[in-house]
Amino acid sequence: MVAAILLQGEEVAEHVAAVPNWFVEHTWLVVLLPLISAALTLFLGKRTPGRGSVYGIAAVGVSFVLSLGVLWQFVQHGGATYESGVAWFQIGSLHVGAGQLVDGLTAVMLIVVTAVSLSVHIYSIGYMHGDQRFTWFYVVLSLFTAAMLNVVIANDLFQLLLGWEIMGVCSYLLIGHWWEEHVNSSSGIKAFLTTRVGDVPFMFGIFVLVAATGFETSNIREIGEVVAGGELSIGIISIAALLLFGGAIGKSAQFPLHVWLPDAMAGPTPVSALIHAATMVAAGVYLVGRLFEIFVHAEPYVLQVVGVVGGITMLGAGLLGLVQDDIKRVLAYSTVSQLGYMVAIMSIGPIGRDAAFFHLFTHAFFKALLFLGSGSVIHATHTNNMSEMGGLRRPMPVTFWTFLIGAAALAGIPPLAGFWSKDELLVGASEGHEVLFVVMVLTAIVTAFYTTRMVMQTFFGAYRGHGHPHESPVSMTGPLLALAGATVFAGWLGAGPVGAAFFDWVFFEEPEAVELVPWVASLSIGVAFLGLAAGYAVYRRWQERDPIRSLGPVYTLLENKYYLDDIYWKGIIRPIRDPLAAAVYWSNQKVLDGAVNGAAGLTRVFAKVVNAFDRGVIDGAVNGAGNLAGFTGGLLRYIQSGNVQRYAAFLFTGVVVLAIVFTRI
Amino acid sequence: MSSQEIAFVIVAVAGTIGAFRVVTARNVVHAALYLVVTLSTAAIVYLLLAAEFVAWVQILIYVGAIVILFLFGLMLTKAPIGREALDNQRRGVAFVVGLGVFGGLFYLLQDAFPWEASDVEPVQGTASSVGTSIFQDFVLPFEAISFLLLAALIGAIVLSRKDDAP
């Protein structure tokens, strides 16, 4: 195994060998291109032929090629990590940068994101054809892709946070794409707010980490060095790890914040495929994996918490998938359950981390495939409900076969990708984590069962609907075929018998050896076929009343989603929202309006006072002066008698007086 | 009290009575005639004071012209020849003022000028001496007076013209 060599560079990169490293050095282009295409689509989309889809497809297509180049050069350099960046901003002593951290994980994630995003972009030409907000859809799709790619290559926590939040906003926008229906917009809000509840501890986790470094840096690698250096108290590290995990719980729809993902199915199916199957929900898992240094150096109970949360999620969501009629909801709960697998396995340590990423890698492909396939079915039958489908394998063969491949991968049937990744998970859990192992096995049975149920109800039996389903256009079946191919072949990357190259690229400090453990493999194949057979037996013929209902009270519990939504609504949201809203309303009416009206009233009183003062005092003074002048004049005018002799009298009197005064004094 | 003084006192009394009658006569023409008396007594006083030129000029101008003017004025303005009251209501005030004026003047002059007799020769106010004084020392006032008379002449004519539109 090659030891990791760290390359650093701000402007100047040092090369290990004379091998060109252009793709790796310019990994940031992968992020920039979708961003540019988002801007182009926004400003020029409506005028472009095809209403703007060409920019996104071109940009993501080029990004996909670049991602392949990055992986290729990464492997050529012997798996050396490359980091470069620029200074972004500075607060006091904290220097925040932004840049790219390119290691095996990054390269693999780039390929996943760009591949799925490209498939979705092409698929949406057909699926969203004629939609009134077609161009805007592509704008947000490209923006989302850029944000997710940014999260993947981020070398700084704040850069990661930026992409994280933009993804949240894009998710909200896309879920509520058809916001004219109230249920769509409220689903969007639910998704946004629920992930927000997870984002707050995440942000505080970042702050704790930055503070722990002494407010020097928020660079991921440097923080990892500080944490590993052993100078920080383990309590601080544990707190930071738990807070960061909060963000993962929200974004990756783990218990208890999983409630948004099923409702997010209100968005268009391509959105569900991209965001809620392959990429955004994977970001939580990616976060834990990227910052695994912190989790490893925290108190052991932190990882135990991670495991417990993942375990509850995977089994709970799996059971919920049994009772859904909406095909997309089955897939949604399946996604939550599979994410639970990834989160749970991380709790066992570095091996678990690598296994989780391998499962994330394969899951992205076959889940996107399943969602796009369901979209094709929905497009043809104009309904989401499986009770109105049936027998679609004849009118829609391409969809049927690709869907079948995806379903088999999900159930864990070899030699498809899902088998290899699930096998890795079970192997990891089998050594020392018995409880987790048992839960995983149970969940695998349930997974196989509901997958079979879904396939049987949709594609077998007689058609129960009212339309005329036919195969989807090439723009939609093309990506299906591509993803099916990936599902078949991607798994071989991590298969023990063929070298497991994946684990040479994605590792934590040391690459792990991967080998096939026979008893685990046999067990996983066995439970997969067990669940499949059970599903086939129960659902071979269509029954008006779903056989699941015979579970009785368990069914009721599952149908109401463990009453979690009700608990949240009645126990948390309503008690906060209603009094809060009432209080705000009251304060607005009484306090704010009161203050404003009071100020106005005061001003009126003041105005009256001023008026009185003006009239009484000032005008009084002025008028008084005038009146005084008039009064005195009125008195003095009597001197003006018009009689000259009277004037002469005064004159003579005055003369005499003056004469005496002047001569005698 | 020399003989001149006695003569003077007699003349002064006559003049005083005349003056009183001027201001109290009920008949305006009588008032004008009493004015003649007073003016004549003034001329006699001038003679007693050895100012012969002034005395004769007084008679000429005052008695001879001014009084005639007064009489013409009275005639032209239809002076009331009757028993109407010629005094206004301010007689009281006027009396007081007049008394006050006299009182003030008397008080001043009796204090300022000597009551003793002096035996200096009075300057002869002959025409030649007055004329010499005018044309040697007071030519400018003399010319000014002539201007004044001219202005008064023109003014009187202008004022008393009938206002016919030209």
Next chain:
Amino acid sequence: MIRLPLVLTFAAVLFSTGVYGVLARRNAVLVLMSIELMLNAVNINLVAFSQHLQQVTGQVFALFVIAVAAAEVGIGLAIVILIYRNRETINVDEVNLLKW
């Protein structure tokens, strides 16, 4: 020689009488006559002082005063006649347009 204060007293009497006449008479011509009395009193004063001061200047000025008085009477009567023409009266009490 006539003692000066006597002459001055006589002049003062005439003057005061003239003042009374100016203030008390209603007929404008009579007022003018009273003014003549006052002017004559002034003349007597001037001549008395001329004798007292052994100069002929007083008499010269007395002549001037007589000339001025003549001019003044002429103008005065012209005005009186004008007033009579306009107002049919020379009662000074009735010529009071400047009254308030």
